[in-house]
Structure formats: C-alpha cells, structure tokens
Amino acid sequence: xxxxxxxxxxxxxxxGQQVTLSCSPISGHRSVSWxxxxxxxxxxxxxxxxxxxxxxxxxFPGRFSGRQFSNSRSEMNVSTLELGDSALYLCASSAxxxxxxxxTQYFGPGTRLLVL
Amino acid sequence: AQSVTQLGSHVxxxxxxxxxxxxxxxxxxxxYLFWYVQYPNQGLQLLLKYTTGxxxxxxxxxxEAEFKKSETSFHLTKPSAxxxxxxxxxxxxxxxxxxxQFYFGTGTSLxxxx
Numbered sequence: 001x002x003x004x005x006x007x008x009x010x011x012x013x014x015x016g017q018q019v020t021l022s023c024s025p026i027s028g029h030r031s032v033s034w035x036x037x038x039x040x041x042x043x044x045x046x047x048x049x050x051x052x053x054x055x056x057x058x059x060f061p062g063r064f065s066g067r068q069f070s071n072s073r074s075e076m077n078v079s080t081l082e083l084g085d086s087a088l089y090l091c092a093s094s095a096x097x098x099x100x101x102x103x104t105q106y107f108g109p110g111t112r113l114l115v116l
Numbered sequence: 117a118q119s120v121t122q123l124g125s126h127v128x129x130x131x132x133x134x135x136x137x138x139x140x141x142x143x144x145x146x147x148y149l150f151w152y153v154q155y156p157n158q159g160l161q162l163l164l165k166y167t168t169g170x171x172x173x174x175x176x177x178x179x180e181a182e183f184k185k186s187e188t189s190f191h192l193t194k195p196s197a198x199x200x201x202x203x204x205x206x207x208x209x210x211x212x213x214x215x216x217q218f219y220f221g222t223g224t225s226l227x228x229x230x
Contacts, residue, residue, distance in 0.1 A: 004159070031216060043206065043220035056215050090159055094216060101148050101210030102167045105218060107159035 002027065004093050004108035012114045018079040021111045023091030025072050031055070031096030032074040033105060034066060037088040046089075049074050050096045078113075086115045118143045118209045122221035130229045135194040137224045139181075139207030142188065149190040150208040150218065151181055160206060166190065177201070202228045 005024045013019050025032050033056075034046040045058035049068035068074045072093075078085055089112075092105035123138040141147055148167045152160040164175025171183040181192045190207060204225050208218040 033216060033218075035218075035220075042222045043208075043218075045217045045219070048216050056217050058217065092160075096216075099215045100212040101215055101217070103216060104150070104162050104165060105216065106162070107152070109157070109159045 006108040025093030029093040120221035128227040137192040154204040
C-alpha cells in the first residue's frame with residue numbers, strides 16, 4: 001500500500017498570503033489529522049477530518065481551516081500568513097473506525113512552509 | 117487533558133550501548149501510548165504502541181517500551197544502539213476522551229557515537 005502523501009513538499013510564501021496544503025491518506029483510511037511541527041512548540045494538533053466532517057479540533061486560530069473530500073483526501077488552508085506560521089505541517093491518516101484514541105496514525109513526510 | 121514529558125532533549129550513546137529514552141505522561145483516564153521516530157526531512161514512523169494488555173511492548177528495529185502505571189512512564193529502550201538509530205524520537209499519548217488527537221512530547225534527539 002502506498003503511504004500518506006503530501007504536496008507540495010516545500011513552500012515559500014510572504015506574510016499576508018494564503019496557502020493550501022494537500023494530503024492523500026493511505027487507501028482505505030477515512031480519518032485525516034493535521035499537525036504543526038515547530039522547534040519551539042513541537043508537534044501540535046490542528047484538526048481531524050472523518051467522512052468529510054471535522055471531528056476534532058485543536059487550539060489554533062480560525063485562519064487555519066481544512067476540508068476533506070469524498071475520496072478522503074484532505075486540504076489544509078492557512079489564510080493571512082504570519083511569520084510564526086513557518087513550520088513543518090504533517091498529515092496523518094488512520095482507519096477512523098475508532099474514536100477511542102487507539103488507532104495508529106500514519107504520517108506523511110510533511111510540507112515545509114516558510115513565511116517571509 | 118493529556119500531556120507528555122520527555123526528559124532529555126538530547127541523548128548520546130556509544131554504538132552498542134543501551135539506549136534509554138524517557139517518557140512520562142499525565143492523563144485523567146487510561147492512556148494509550150505511542151513512540152514515533154523521525155529521520156531528517158521525513159515524517160513520523162511508528163516504533164511501537166501500548167493500548168491494552170501486556171505492559172511490555174516490543175516494536176520495530178529492536179526497540180521496546182514498558183508501560184508502568186504507578187510511575188506514569190513509558191520509557192523506550194534498545195539493548196544495543198546502532199548508528200542507524202540516530203534520529204528524533206517522540207512519545208505521544210491519546211485517550212478515549214480526546215479521540216484521535218495525539219499529544220506529543222517535545223522529542224529527544226538521539227546521537228550514536230561510533
């Protein structure tokens with residue numbers, strides 16, 4: 001099975017712009033979660049999508065949004081970029097059958113975003 | 117809420133020596149615990165996980181971890197370090213009351229000295 005894929009791998013944007021990141025989960029997985037990884041804050045949960053619906057949300061401002069399509073692919077959007085949004089954005093997929101936290105999450109290689 | 121503390125942001129061991137990476141968690145409900153490894157410019161790869169059952173969990177690449185409820189710990193060990201083990205290691209916790217949201221520790225960078 002192919003793993004989780006994320007595009008693009010690298011992005012450079014300027015402050016005030018918006019950006020859209022894409023994630024394709026492992027075939028058959030219906031849950032997609034997004035995480036932000038920075039040297040200062042580590043890995044922080046953004047949100048989880050399951051069956052095109054946001055099922056869980058972390059503590060990020062509304063500038064961060066996402067969506068999921070019927071084929072389980074997910075996109076994450078960040079509007080009005082700030083310098084502090086520079087980070088590695090990781091997508092993870094899981095089967096999504098359980099909401100008890102026991103499912104392994106399989107991570108993609110990430111999209112590295114640099115905001116200038 | 118859940119949280120994870122990884123003691124030691126950097127750990128160095130000699131090749132062939134014991135690897136011990138520490139992870140302590142905080143959870144108001146029974147936790148589920150995971151160890152991931154991250155190599156440069158790559159995503160996270162699962163090493164092992166504990167959900168229920170046997171408290172000593174064996175993972176890939178010779179790693180294992182033991183869930184100790186009384187100590188709220190889930191330390192990662194490997195009897196003999198290999199050069200290829202040099203990477204960043206993350207401990208994560210989840211629980212039934214937070215669904216599939218993982219809470220990660222700040223990571224431990226492992227250096228293996230030849």
